[in-house]
Amino acid sequence: MSQKNNLISKEQVLHVAKLAKLSLSDTEVELFSEQLSHILGYANELRDLDLSNYPPTSHPIELENIFREDVVIESISNKKVIDNAPQSSNGQFLVPPILND
Amino acid sequence: MTIQNNSTDDSEYSEYEPTIGLEVHCELKTATKLWCGCKNSFGEQPNTLICPVCLGLPGSLPVLNKKAVEYAIRIGLALNCTVQPSIFHRKNYFYPDMPKDFQISQYDIPINTDGYVLLTDGSKVGIVRAHIEEDTGKSTHFSSSGRIHESTATLIDYNRAGIPLVEIVSAPDITSSEMAKSYVNELRNIIVATGATDGKMEEGSLRVDANVSVKKKDQIELGTRCEIKNLNSLRSLGKAIDYEIDRQIQLLNSQKKVIQQTRHFNEDLNQTVTLRTKEEAEDYRYFPEPDLVSLNPTGEWINEIKLNMPKLLIDRRQSVIELIKDSKEMSQLIGTVNTLVDQQLDTLFIETVGFGSDPTLTLKRLTNEAANSIDAAKKLNSKELAYLINLETSGKVSSTQSKAILSNLLENTSETVDSIISRLNIQSFGDKEIEQLLDNLILEKQDEFKRFVDGDDKVIQFFIGQVMKLTKGQANGKSVTQILLKKRNG
Structure with missing residues (x-):
């Protein structure tokens, strides 16, 4: 599939990759542009169907109102919580500064 | 801005x-x-x-x-x-x-x-x-x-x-x-x-x-x-x-x-x-x-x-306003309504008015006199409070007496108004009693009464003072004024 037929342009792939904090090689950009376009092309086929009698669904399973009662369950220990953290300090997660421009 | x-x-x-x-x-x-x-x-x-x-x-x-x-x-x-x-x-x-x-x-x-x-x-x-x-x-x-x-x-x-x-x-x-x-x-x-x-x-x-x-x-x-x-x-x-x-x-x-x-x-x-x-x-x-x-x-x-939601603030304020809306002082009372609701005294207010007490006076007594002891005020018996306010409205007790009774009631909310009245030896001076006292006073103080008849309203204070002295402060000053004015005009 050539670039101009792709529903998802290389620029769009790069934009999504940036939002997802992924760095992609040129080959990957080309590949994903093609693959994503293919997926969207399939979704486009659905447009040809008459779906006027089907209400939109937000979830494939027809269930609603699944609740939990407001009852406290014991939390896990601070040690266990912090165990997997790459860095911690006094029971807190230590991460790089987050507001540098 | x-x-x-x-x-x-x-x-x-x-x-x-x-x-x-x-x-x-x-x-x-x-x-x-x-x-x-x-x-x-x-x-x-x-x-x-x-x-x-x-x-x-x-x-x-x-x-x-x-x-x-x-x-x-x-x-x-x-x-x-x-x-x-x-x-x-x-x-x-x-x-x-x-x-x-x-x-x-x-x-x-x-x-x-x-x-x-x-x-x-x-x-x-x-x-x-x-x-x-x-x-x-x-x-x-x-x-x-x-x-x-x-x-x-x-x-x-x-x-x-x-x-x-x-x-x-x-x-x-x-x-x-x-x-x-x-x-x-x-x-x-x-x-x-x-x-x-x-x-x-x-x-x-x-x-x-x-x-x-x-x-x-x-x-x-x-x-x-x-x-x-x-x-x-x-x-x-x-x-x-x-x-x-x-x-x-x-x-x-x-x-x-x-x-x-x-x-x-x-x-x-x-x-x-x-x-x-x-x-x-x-x-x-x-x-x-x-x-x-x-x-x-x-x-x-x-x-x-x-149905199970606590009554909302705005509805609570509205219920109180409904009861005082005919009051002449309505515009000055709006702020007081908010205070009453904020202090959670609105239910008591509504109950009390339900027993026939004057809404404006009830609101004032609850937000002024009762405001200093909110916790006690919440325990007040609405029927007793209405009884007290009615005594005041009908002139059977003066506003000073009423405030004194209320303050006693707030100290012990289980005591009745009648029991406080007899304990403090509060005497009711109705218009008849006051008129009698005034008649005697006028005979005694003829000069002052003449000045009053001639239009010197300041003398009213003098007579109120005299009546208060005789009744140990238990008479209603307003009644004294009214009776004097009636005597001058009639």
């Missing part, structure tokens, strides 16, 4: 008008978090109220807290919203305050839409939506300079991550910092009254983001807005808005553009500073949360919530 910068000419400001919309986040008073059974509690040791769901560990799944939904519906109803079927979305962003890299919120189909809040001055602020979402973790920024921008590391406590919030989004109906404060104050009163939240700004259980823009008065489209995050007191809210209005007007006046951005209010500097510029960062790629099904509260459930 309050102008903070005195060096700028006011006339430059008068061409502009601010448009303000507020987002109020309030934490719900549930026992547990929104998606898991971890305790919902403030001020615990960091990262001790945590489970795999809070940490977004692989395989963990959220399950919606029913109580949180009930509280959200209470808030929606209290804000005159439509409660509708809704779904949850993932709001995706990279920021370590959510370990799963997204926040579960509601996007295009929120649970509550289209309501309003009436402010005490009668103006109306529209509510666009009030949706359910989870709170994020708490970040503490380290820096040598103390500036958020120059931090060298960040500490994260996830105890707050997953605590249920309702975010209340106002329409851009607010036009000044004063109105913004009045709105938040009234909104807080209303939602606290529902029992869904405690509304403590100082503990962060109620936080406000302000969207502020300015435009020329004749301009139709709104100006570029800036969002000021996390204002946690009414004072900072007012100051941040005033500063921001001022900053934007100055930019526009010097032919510069306002850049759409998120700003932070620095309490110490008393100004707002840039946090981040809105570009791609705002692309949250919302999509329906696949781990949760739709929320569709039945009409039956909504009705049940409505």
